[in-house]
Amino acid sequence: MSSQSKVSKVESIKLASRNLRGPVDLELNNPSDHFSEEGYQILKFHGIYQQDDRDVRKARKAQGLGPDYSFMIRVAIPGGVLQPEQYLALDRLADQLGNATLRITTRQAIQFHGVRKGGLKPLIQVLNQHLLTSLSACGDVVRNVVACPAPFSDRQRAEISQYAKALSDRLKPRSRAYYEIWLDGEKAASLEEVEPLYGQAYLPRKFKIAFAFPGDNCVDVYTQDIGIVPWLEKDELKGFTLLVGGGLGQSHGAKDTHPVLAKPLTTIKPEQLFEVVEAIVRVQRDHGRRDERKLARMKYLVEAWGLERFKTEVEHYVGYSLPEAQPLTWQCADDHLGWHEQGNGQLFFGLFVENGRVKDHLRVAIREVVKRLNPEIRLTPQQNILFTNIQPGDQATLEAILREHGVELPGRIPLVVQQAMACPALPTCGLAITESERVMPQVIREIDTLLSRLDLQTGPIPHVRMTGCPNGCARPYTAEIGLVGRSLNSYTIYLGGSPLGDRLGEVYLDNVKREDIAARLEPALMAYRQQRRENESFGEFCHRVGIEFIREQIGASVEDQPSAAG
Template sequence: MTDNALIDRSRDISQPLEQLGADERMKETSDYLRGTIALGLLDRITGAVPSADDVKLMKFHGIYQQDDRDLRDERRRQKLEPAFQFMIRVRLPGGVCTPRQWLKLDELARAHGGETLRITTRQTFQFHWVLKDSLRPIIQGLHETLLDTVAACGDDSRGVMCTVDPQSSRFHAAVAAMAKRVSDHVIPKTRAYHEIWHGNERVAGSGPEEPFYGRTYMPRKFKIGFALPPSNDIDVYAQDLGFIAIAGEDGLAGFNVAIGGGMGRTDQAPETYPRLASVIGFIPADQVIACADAVMTVQRDYGDRKDRQHARFKYTIDDKGLDWITAEIERTMGFAFEPPRAFTFTSNGDSYGWNTTPDGRHHRTLIIENGRLDLGLLDMIRDIAHVHRGTFWITPNQNVIVAGVKEEDRPTIDAILAEHWPDIDNFSVLRRNAIACVALPTCGLAMAESERYLPSLLDRIEAILAENGLSDEPITVRMSGCPNGCSRPYIAEIGLTGRAPGKYNLYLGGGFHGERLNRMVRENVGEPVILEVLADAFGRYAREREPGEHFGDFIIRAGIVRPVTEGRFFND
């Protein structure tokens, strides 16, 4: 299908402006994401961007306005505005980062980001604690190493993920390059980003400014990922569009296509739910762009633009029916899917320590608890970046792989690690399979702690595991500070989502490889109840498990929770 065909269809199913939701009307009148952002950046009276619409539009530019919630009450009592600051998310397709890019990220974090970086659960970096005057310096600094923040947030295609397990390295370069190509293809084409952040002049063009997205972009965010079996580290079933690599006799044969995954839900709104993606067929490798275009076109044209809680692709699929959506994708592509091909996932974690691949290169995984790169870790990896001749891979489990190391360079990297962090691998099995979102104090959506609290909660869970002789059992734990699910908690064997300070929903029974949703067992409870429930479950698991049985599988088999067969039954 040609680009012109996409342009011709882009407004076929448009709705009158007055019938759109508020955010849709805002996008429609934003002048392709320009709004009045440039003017708001000049306002010196406030540390915020004054216009509420501009705050939303800046998400398309990779920027969230936030405030320090630890100080919110105190500043309110002092009749001061909130301690406004910003989060900036980098677009990093497939999580691949060069040493030069890492050094620039490090420099900018020290100068403008509170001497810290965060590794996200979608393989990229976030700057926090950024003041308004530092927004342009960071974005312009990133540009020096060919990085940007375009479409890192907003109602568009978010950062494209790709498996980075070194054991899958036979195809990693080809699939990572495909992830980068897809990312560059699906991001918005508006020049607003370059005008606002780089000072480029607006130039009139002869064609549509957004030939695919139109004026209202996507109904909601849209997430794409590439998985390389046997690793499901990207949690491909949590993606709106997942490509599962299939090997052939002569290399990469193509991809199984999975659609309709998504984690977000809203408490007290049973019509919202997480959903696992459905595998609908196979395509040759050279049809990936056509498939991505078609899938996004169907969601663009049929997704709900009145109710944002109902606007993700998963709801479009469940409303229209999977068969109808698949047929519409095939019609839009101009060809039919082949039957899905066999594949197997055996892990969704990282390979720790040194790994050597058939090409003779070495890969060293560095465990970064909850993705938090504070000054000590920044110093360590900066020293590595100065001597490293390969790349860095950012993992979906919030770790860093020093990738492509030559044999003669290993001792140098080992010496740097020994100097900065001699016991860097001294993490329990439980912590190696745990991730958390940032949550408080910066995220405006957080209802409870996540990143700052999970380590201490794991201390207590580890003690219970030790009492039951389970310390060496791999169990996935995911914690989010709210129900939106950035850490993908609803597919964890143990999932926790924040409800209020110190209170969480507790979920059990997810699939170890990300292949099954879990189910809530306790609602809005504190740590004592969480530990009591886990102690009982671990005790039974220790006594009654079958050989090789994962904890989540046992929870289902033992009848502790009923399996969730489809996302729409998650709240039953």
């Protein structure tokens, strides 16, 4: 733990938790429908968020009732890989204990929403029966390890997938609390358990790791605390390039918080990966801020120290010098939708899932595909699903199942819709300032109408991402168009992120009403239509000409321009 004398309230709760037991173990079976604040903070380490329905808060308060509590459970799935029987088990749980939906996250996890307190233990026990866990899917630990999900059958992809799974296993907390509380495991003989990596106070804040495949940045590797990019020579894995200090969260009005992209630290040999990654985690554990949680992410430590000092400290922990980082180049950041050959005679199919929410007819269709064709499932960092190991003879069957249930196939969906993402936000996220998932379908189709009217549906189509608060869960700050909740029904618009995910956008307009978003984007898109270079994306155009130039295009006539929905 860092030497700071003052620690935040959450730090004190962690230290008093008996290695993530209390007070969850004492409150789980009491008659209350929710946990105390202390219990809620420790629940996160078990992959659980306590929430309430914010749509009914005022009405319930007027009736003298408390909040309508429910829980979100996040299932940690390294690299997003699920066997068919595991997916079907998750699907059943959505009906039995959740709100009949599954939510694919931007970290390749699955979230259940609407779970009541009495359903927590039964749900986790079923997860365990299917070799799944919610342990450390949330909380101040290394969370679900992300990896490029494309199942191409070359040896390098298989190696990287194995490294991601092995690293995830190594970085799990060692406390027996999860097994004791949820799985009726035998209580530890001593509560003085050793957490060799995390220590008694765990990390100062959440910690995110992702593996990208060389040239393919579908995981948004620069937004991670540690980004890992394999170094290949003649198709041989020679090592890994490590990036450090990325993170997107910020607070409105707090000038000392801001999104940051990760920076190249070193390129190491494969056999060094685990010890160097663990050393980086330990540096953050020992030196990250514990007095102020909004400044506790590792990105602020890297910024405060500078990359060279940070690297020197990591070298001190591993006991040897680290070489310079190899340069990185990127060709794409797409999400592998549609049909692809795996390279082993089989196919995989990427299915668009709007905002990651699997529900209604889509959920029925996916269930039938899994039951009939038995594919391995891979969840993507852009909230979609890959059906893998499909026999060529089953291609028509898969498409027929989807069409039968009214599911649109990639290629028939507007590209701007297909590339969009939104966070859950209201009504359950306690941090949400305004809407995101519930309004994004309308907003993105208004933008699609605008693109069509401006004849911008050919060539590069902008990536649009929305969040209901500035924490950035849907990664809006690296998008070409980022929409970030500012206040009720109001958003900050960011422009100029890179379609390859290696540049942040800048503030274009603040406090834009939701119904005005498309109209406010129109002058910028008109300028793009008139002045873009050949094959230049909207994000690259905004970066080239500058945000100030684009603001000048707004002029006094914007109020007179028809909205995209008109």
